[in-house]
Amino acid sequence: MGSLFEDIVSDVTESDIRVVELFAGVGGFRIGLERASACFKTVWSNQWEPSTKRQDASIIYSERFGLEGHSNQDINTVPTSSIPECDMLVGGFPCQDYSVATTLNRSGGIEGKKGVLWWQIYRIIEESEHRPTYLFFENVDRLLKSPASQRGRDFAIILASLNDLGYDVEWRVINAAEYGMPQRRRRTYIVGYKRGNYAIRKSGKEEDWICQNGIFARAFSSEAVTAMKSFEIKGTLDEVSANFNKNGEKCEFENAGFMSNRKVNTIKVSPLYNGPFLTLGEILLSEDEVPEEFFIPEEEVEKWEYLKGSKSFMRTNAAGFQYKYSEGGMAFPDALDKASRTIITGEGGKAPSRFKHVVKTPSGKYRRLTPIELERLNMFPDNHTEGSSDMRRAFLMGNALVTGVVEKIGLSILSNAGKFDDNNNLIVD
Template structure:
């Protein structure tokens, strides 16, 4: 922190310094000619931030990972809007959006979005988010469902408040595939509530359930993606959508956001189901039920949905992400923890007698099929059963869906054969990063390993997001005049 001693300011000082930059170009405030470095390297990254640091605040460039400034005794990192070479004027630079400078400090980050005044959120053209899936994910039993009326699900209402306050033109959201079916006693209600809310805010909404492995990735991870756009955007107008069957088919099959990002096999337009959806959210909550399929669009108060199939790309396999170097011994599983009986045995029956605790603490047991007695809350005894899953995740297949419990002694955790010794072990944190498409050691920041696993179990598959990002960038490029 000693190196920051000359970078210390009061908040009032910082505001005064930055106010002098208002309505000026980077060239006008670049008194130290930092921008000249782009003459030799036009693709240099972070140049806008370098100008602010060196020409505005007056301290020399460095590659330190420490925060840039101390503001009112709080270490603060500066973040600036990115810039790029102009497509209209190739020799000039332009900001991707109106230039902004933000100070971020770990001590001042507000972690609860419900406490934020939504009017204070900067204007933006795209809101990206996901909301918790604990209440209706298939990772939990059905009697744990609460949907968006549950404690965890209320984040949706904060997202909606932002959309209302900022009139955001485009929205990209993510959730588990079960969102379309939740809750089990009123199929489709939760997703319909979201659609009804977006209908009230004048959005057209597309959705698609995407399995990453079907589009060439190394994980069988199914997620619902939702892309919404205001009816008055240039993109919406370019689609020329209507409630006619042929137009709906055209959007789902060829011209919509997801059709352009994740191609699907041709399907019969007669398979499209439709239903009116009310803008009365309470009515939807009380009465609506509908079987949403994996693809669809909401337009003008109607939902249209069809079961579609991807133009599949051969998935990568676990062999492509397995570490080839020597792996630390702590990741390997002792034989006594692997099996409690014949390794070929995949079933256990405890309806008469429960197995010893030591046997139940083996991977063979937790991954095997089971039958055991349980007691319901009303005192009724019943037989609980579950099927077996593969004991070892072999190299010739993609990974299963990673959960936040990855790496722990858990039924869903992957166990694999080591590349060199062929002995059985859990995945390393680096391998989980590769499964999600992150660069090696992305989470190796000093955090405990269990949090590295948690982060990857909670992450999205990066290449899928990159594909959607390219489609969105094209939409924005074609809407630059808006």
């Protein structure tokens, strides 16, 4: 490794897994992996929020983990040579516009502002002198079905591009609450491994890998509920972009699957979990710890009830066309005996809202969730986002992932990587 990175990785040993974290946010991947094991050593991270003067996420990341090895620079402008060699590349990359418009000349030729960032991942892997052994990414669950005009095309592009870079890939859509975590947050998780890696050589049948032996299968027990589907993703990336499921209405990808050499095996699975379930009520602060500004004034409760209630009425658009508008009701207040609803970026602020969480206190008052409680729903340490405004802290948690999911996947990757001590015990310190 070049002298440029010697200070950054000076405490990394041969048995460690060196991690580079892209689109790092406030460090959800890092927290989850380091909670899984001290073997995971983050040697470099990047967080840049476009069109934002104050870089809240990067500031918080630096304050929690230090400035060493952290970049607050537009990833489009970061040369691959400036990124340290790593064993694992991770990131929750933005979730739209993956279409290949012309060619893959570095990051060019891509439609949309955010999807172009997927091609920064592609560029960094492609240009790396020593490509990472493992890839670990997170995205929204609808990634498997987008866009509506070519369902599954975006995910097919991602799979094909990783295949062309020399990786086999497995994926799983995981709802954290179905495995005992305190928030109903459904996300697509993707793990890639260099082709020929020991993990794949011992995989056996594809269905066994998906449901029993694979990274996700061992981290999140499940059972198959449909028959396996198999198909190939054919053509160049441009051809995949233009033609994949061009005339199809049904999505080709189920919520679990595995791809090797452009052959896709995919199956719908259902969770098998018999452990404890953490509820919204269990993560709440006591009433006397909640600042007054989070309580809803009595005169505003009716507004909240209306916004969360069911509605059906006629509307007229700008062109004079009348249509019936309807929406179902939402729980008011939120149930305390089950996992919370998904946190969204608009969770903060005092204004009444259909989507913000509201709980009823033992004294009968209604209130919003505090930043600490939002952190707990994503399984972050208390006050991890302290230093930003309450509004921004809520926004950051709306963008974050459930770190408990990352922790369990990290343990499974570690086991698969064969990180053991002298007594042949799995290293989980």
